Amino acid sequence: MPLATDTIQPANSPATTDELIIEPEAFEDLKRDAWEAVIPYQDTTAAQLLLRQLEPYFLGNRTKIIDKYPDFYQQWEGILILLRWINLASSTEAVILDLMENHWLEQYTIPFFDPWEKFELKLLGYLPQERDEFKVRVRRALLRNSQIITQNGVMIGTIEQAGTVSNWLNDYNQKLGTDAVDNVQFAEYITTSQNTADLSSAERRIVESLLYFYEQLKYSSASPEGMEEEVPFEDDDGHFKIFSHGQVYDVTADKEMQKASVWSRDTGLLGTTPEPTSSMPSTTGASIVQPTQPAPSANVVSQPVSVPEPAKKIIQSQPVFPPKIVTPVPSKVVALQPVPPVTEQIVAPKPTMPTISPADIRASYNTLPISIDDLNQKIADIIKRSVAQPQLAEQILHSIAQVKDPVYVVSALLLLASKQTLAQGRSPQELQNYLRQVLEHDLHWNSEDSAKMGVRVGAMLGGDYRGMAYYNQSNGKFEWRE
Incomplete structure (x- = not known):
C-alpha cells in the first residue's frame, strides 16, 4: 500500500507559506496509513519516510x-x-532525550513495542x-520526566507524590540505591513495595x-552484562547459543517459532508482505562517492504481522532482570498487546561458556582491519x-x-542494518553471500574478520x-555459518 505522501507538499513549498496552510482533509490518507499500517507493525522505513x-x-x-x-495539530503531534x-x-540524540524526558508514556500504545531493543540498536553506533555517557544522559532525562504513569500516587518519605515517571524512579532509587539491582530485589520491589502493593496489574506492568x-542503563557497555x-x-554439544548481556541463551525455541511463522506466512494464514516500492527521489552529489542510481526505499506493507518473540531459556546464571515485557497503559490509552510469558530460569549442571573469557571474546570481536574509532x-x-542526501549510504x-575510503563502505553497511533496510529482499543466506562479497572480495578482508561484521549485522x-x-x-x- 503506497503512502499518500505525494499529496503533501514539502515545508519550503508555496503551500506552506504565510498565505496558505494545507487543509486537514489533505492529510486523511496519511493519517490512516500511519494508524493502520505503520504504527501497529513498527514499520521503521515507512516511519522514516513519513x-x-x-x-x-x-x-x-x-x-x-x-x-x-x-485539534488537527494535536492529533498529528x-x-x-x-x-x-x-x-x-x-x-538523533536530541530526539531520543526528548522522548525520554517528555514522551515516555506514549510508546505503550504501540503493539509489541520494546523500547530497550530499539535503544540498543542506537547504542551499537557508539563507541x-x-x-x-549516553546512558547517563538518558537516565537523567527519565528522572526529569513528569508524565503520570499510575493513577495511584507514590509515597516518598511521608509525602504522597503524583505517580510520575520521575517520582517512581526516585522512590526506586531511595529504596534500592542507584547501583545495579539483582532480580530478587527487583521482583520484591515490584510485588511487595508499599507503593506497588495497591497497583492494578496493568499499572504494575507499566512500572x-x-x-x-x-x-x-546502569550497566557499562564494556562489561559482559x-x-x-x-x-x-x-x-560443546554442537547446540547454537547466544551470549548476550552476561548470559547464555538457547535459541532453539526461537528457531521453531521462526519456522512456524514462515509456514503461517507461506500458507496465507497471516497474510503476505509485498516487495517495497518508493516514490522518494535520490539525492546525489556526495564527495564520498560518485552519483549513482537511486537506491530503493521502503513502503508500508499491506498486511504485516507482529509475532511476539518467545521466551528465552536462561542457561547460565548471571544477574538478570524481569523479561522484556510490553505493558498496557491505564486510563485513556488502550493497549493492544499481550504480555509475553515470563522466562524460565534453568540451573545448568556445568558452565556452558567456553574456557575463553568474555573479555577475550570481546577483544577478538573488536579487532578488525579498520579502526573502531575511524568507523x-x-x-x-x-x-x-544524509540530511542533504538521504540515500547516501545506499x-x-x-x-x-x-x-x-573503504571504511565508508563498512559504515554504510552498519547504518543500513540499523535501519533494518539491508536485509530487505534478502534471506539470511543471501545476505551472508552479499556481505562476504563486499567485505572479502571488494575490501579484501579475511573470512574471520568478515564474520565479525556478520555478527554485528x-x-x-x-x-x-x-x-x-x-563464535x-x-x-x-x-566464522560464517555454512
Whole structure:
C-alpha cells in the first residue's frame, strides 16, 4: 500500500507559506496509513519516510497550524511522537532525550513495542565509552520526566507524590540505591513495595517495564552484562547459543517459532508482505562517492504481522532482570498487546561458556582491519551528510569501486542494518553471500574478520539473521555459518 505522501507538499513549498496552510482533509490518507499500517507493525522505513515528509511542515508552521487547526495539530503531534519511537534507532540524540524526558508514556500504545531493543540498536553506533555517557544522559532525562504513569500516587518519605515517571524512579532509587539491582530485589520491589502493593496489574506492568529499562542503563557497555552486541556460538554439544548481556541463551525455541511463522506466512494464514516500492527521489552529489542510481526505499506493507518473540531459556546464571515485557497503559490509552510469558530460569549442571573469557571474546570481536574509532567517525559523517542526501549510504554500496575510503563502505553497511533496510529482499543466506562479497572480495578482508561484521549485522537485524556468523569456541575464531 503506497503512502499518500505525494499529496503533501514539502515545508519550503508555496503551500506552506504565510498565505496558505494545507487543509486537514489533505492529510486523511496519511493519517490512516500511519494508524493502520505503520504504527501497529513498527514499520521503521515507512516511519522514516513519513517523518522526512511531514516533520518540516508541522515544525516549520507550528504556530500558524495551532492557531487555525488546534485539534488537527494535536492529533498529528501524537502521531509524530509515535513515529519517532518507532524510528528510535535512527533518531538523533536530541530526539531520543526528548522522548525520554517528555514522551515516555506514549510508546505503550504501540503493539509489541520494546523500547530497550530499539535503544540498543542506537547504542551499537557508539563507541563503548560513548555508550556509557549516553546512558547517563538518558537516565537523567527519565528522572526529569513528569508524565503520570499510575493513577495511584507514590509515597516518598511521608509525602504522597503524583505517580510520575520521575517520582517512581526516585522512590526506586531511595529504596534500592542507584547501583545495579539483582532480580530478587527487583521482583520484591515490584510485588511487595508499599507503593506497588495497591497497583492494578496493568499499572504494575507499566512500572516494571520502566524500571527494567532504567536498570539496563546502569550497566557499562564494556562489561559482559552491558555489552549490546550478541555473540552467537556453538557449545560443546554442537547446540547454537547466544551470549548476550552476561548470559547464555538457547535459541532453539526461537528457531521453531521462526519456522512456524514462515509456514503461517507461506500458507496465507497471516497474510503476505509485498516487495517495497518508493516514490522518494535520490539525492546525489556526495564527495564520498560518485552519483549513482537511486537506491530503493521502503513502503508500508499491506498486511504485516507482529509475532511476539518467545521466551528465552536462561542457561547460565548471571544477574538478570524481569523479561522484556510490553505493558498496557491505564486510563485513556488502550493497549493492544499481550504480555509475553515470563522466562524460565534453568540451573545448568556445568558452565556452558567456553574456557575463553568474555573479555577475550570481546577483544577478538573488536579487532578488525579498520579502526573502531575511524568507523564511528565515518558513520557520524554519513549521518551528517544524509540530511542533504538521504540515500547516501545506499549510493556508497552501489558504487564501492568509486569510494575513496573503504571504511565508508563498512559504515554504510552498519547504518543500513540499523535501519533494518539491508536485509530487505534478502534471506539470511543471501545476505551472508552479499556481505562476504563486499567485505572479502571488494575490501579484501579475511573470512574471520568478515564474520565479525556478520555478527554485528545479525545482532542489529535479529531473527535468523543473527545466526549468519558466530563464535566457534573450539578454535577460538569467528566464522560464517555454512
